[in-house]
Amino acid sequence: MSGNLLEIDHVSKIYGPVDSGLVALHDFSLTLPTSPASIVTIAGESGSGKSTLANLVLGFTKPTHGTIRFEGRDVGAMGKRDMKDYHRDVQAVFQDPFGSYNPFYRVGHVFDMVIRNYKLAKRPADARERVEEGLNAVGLSGDDVLRKYPHQLSGGQRQRIMMARAYLLKPKLVVADEPVSMVDASLRASILDVMMKLRDEDGISFLYVTHDLSTAYQIGDRIVLFYQGTLAESGAATEVISSPKHPYVQLLVDSVPKADPGRRWQGEVELPVEEELRTAAASGCRFHPRCPERMPRCRETLPPLYPVGAPGHEASCFLYDEKGGETRGDDGGAGADEGEALREA
C-alpha cells in the first residue's frame, strides 16, 4: 500500500460512555513514513494521553473512533494470531528496568523466552549467535551479562538488554515508554545512543514516550506534545523546544529546571485548584482555564492546528489564526500580565 509505516488516523480514545466519558485522547493523527526511520517523541504531563497513545499503537486497547494502520493493516481489527505477528514488527520497551525482569532467572532467560515464542532459532548455537548479535547492537556482550542475575546489572544495562531483546525480532517500530526516566543520569545517554544507533544503522523507528523535554531535544526528530488528551503542538523537536508557540508548551519548556545556577526561575506559576474533567461533552481549548492569553472563542471551540513558522511546525491555538479578526487578551484578565512576565523570564 502506501509508503507509510504507521498511520494514526483521527484516533480518539474515550473511557466510559462515548458521549460523556473521559477523553484520554482526542482526534489525533500522525503518520510515520517507512523510511527514513525516525524517532518521534510523544510528550506531555501525566494524564496527557501519551501512554494511551502508546497502548493504542501496541494494540493493548482499541480506539473509540478512527483507525491505526501499520503497513496498511488495521491494528484495531487484528485477532490474536495477527497480533502476535504484529508484535514481531512493533516491539515495546517499558519504563521500569527492574520490573521487566523476573529476579529469579538469569538474564539469558529473557532471550530464551522470546526465541522460543517466536521460534527464532532451530539450534542452540543459532540462538546464541542471534542473542550475541542483539547484545552487540546495544554495546554489550553475552559473556558479560547472560549468566548474571538482574540485580547484578546497572539500570542502564538492564534497559539496554530490553532494547536488545526487542532488536532480536528485527522490529520496524519500537514503542519506548519512558525508557530512561528510571535510569541514572550518568547512564541515560547510553540508552539514547542505542536508540539513535538502531534508527540509523538498522532502520528502526521509535515512538519515544517521555515527559523529559531535554532528552527529546537531544535525540528526537519530531515531537508531538499533548495537553489533556489534545495535541497542543508538533514539529521538529529542536524547533518546537527552542521556539515553542502554544502557551502551554511555552510554560512547559520554561519550567524545565535549567542546569545553570546563574539563571534561576523567574516569576511565579499558579496551578489551577482542581483539574477539570475532560469529558466528551467539554468544548473549547483544554488549556483555556490556565492560559494567560485566553480569548472568548477559546472557551467555545477547540482550536485546529495552525502552521507556526518552520514547515511542519503546528500549534493548536487561536493566537495563530491569521484571519481570526479577534484581538488577543479580550478575556485575558489578570492572568495576562503574569503570563507576560513568565515569557520574558
Next chain:
Amino acid sequence: MEKPTGEGSAASGTRRSVLEVSDLKVYYATPTGDVRACDGVTFTLYEGETLGLVGESGSGKSTATSGVLQLVSPPGRIAGGSVVMDGQDMLALDEEALRRSRWRTLSLIPQGAMNSLNPTMTISAQIRDVIETHEGRASKGEMRTRVLELFRRVGLPGRIHDMYPHELSGGMKQRVCIAMAIALDPTVIVADEATSALDVVVQRVVAQTLAKVREELGVSMIMIGHDMGLMAQMVDRIAVMYAGRIVEIAPVRRMFERPAHPYSRILIESIPSLTERRPMRVLGGITHDPRHPPPGCIFQMRCEHAMDVCRSDPPPRPQEIAPDHEVHCHLWRRDANGEFVDMRDTGEAPRTGAVTAVVARDPGDSLARADGDLVGGGSAGADPEGVGDSGIEATEGASR
C-alpha cells in the same frame, strides 16, 4: 557556635552552623558482610542555607540523611560518627528526647511524600496530629486557625481542610507534606526527592513553595535529589556522593563551573541540554561490591583518570582547593608554591577511557558533522580529543 567564614566565601559576615555531621557511618548487615551504605560522611549545614545532596541511586544520599534523622532500621545500624545540633550530640539522645526533637528541630519531607499521607484521615487531622503530639491539645478554633495559616504558607486553599488525600492532586499532597514539615517551625528540613515524580510545571510550583517557605522561616534545608537542573535552581551548596562518601562539596555556581572530582564532572556533563545538541557523557563500568570496597579510591573502577596511587591508597582527607570547595581525590596536589594543581591539566593523569561521549545526531548526518558538533559545541570541560577519538559509540562496558 560562631564560625569564621572561609576566606572570600560568598556568605558575608559570620555563618552559624546549625548541624554538624562528622564521620557518620551507616552499615547494613548482610550474611556476607556489612554493606557500607554511608561510610564516613562529614558536612556542616549553616543557618538559612540549602545544601544539595546528589549522586546516583545507591550512592547513599538517603541513607546518610536517615542516619542524621536516626531513622535507620534493622538490618541497618549507625556504626559510628556524630550528629551535633546546638552543641547536643543527637546520636546520644534517648528515645523520648529524640521523639520530641523530631519535627521540632529536624523534620523530613520523605521520598514519595505524597504517598506517605494516611488515606483514612482528613488533611487537617494529620497536621493536627503532628502538632498535638508535640504541644498537647489545643482548642478546635485555635487549631483550625493554625492549620489554615500553614495552608496559606504553602499556597493551599482552605477548603481542603476536611478533604482526604485521594481528593488532592500529587502537587497538592506534596505541599501538604511541606506544611506538615514546617508545622513546628523546625531548624532543619530534610527534603528527600521532594519534587521527583511530579510533572515539570507542578514540580516548579512545589519547588517555588519550598523556596518561599524557606525564605519566610529562615529554615536550613538538606535537599536530596538526582536532578542536577533542579539543584542548580534551588541550592546554595552541593555535596556529591559516590558509594557512601562525599567526594566533593562546593558552592553551587562553582560546582557547575569548575567541578573538581571526575565523578562530579561526569554528573554535570551528562545533563542533556535544552538549547544545543551536544555530547552527553556516559559513565563506564559499574560500582564495586559495597561489602568489599577496593583498596585505594572508591571511584577507581570507573574513573577515566585513575593512576597507580588511586588503586593502592585512598585519597588524603578532603582538600579545600578553593574557599568552601573541598574535593576528595588524588588528582589534586599542591605544587612547589603550595597552590593546588589539577593533575589532569599538568598531563600527569592522562585519560584512560572509561568514559565516552554520546552525540546527538540527525538521521543521515555524516559522522563528520557529528564530530564537528563535538569540537564546536563541546560541553564545558570536555576534552575534544578524547571525546572525538571515542566517536559516537557509547560503551558503558568499556572498562571490561
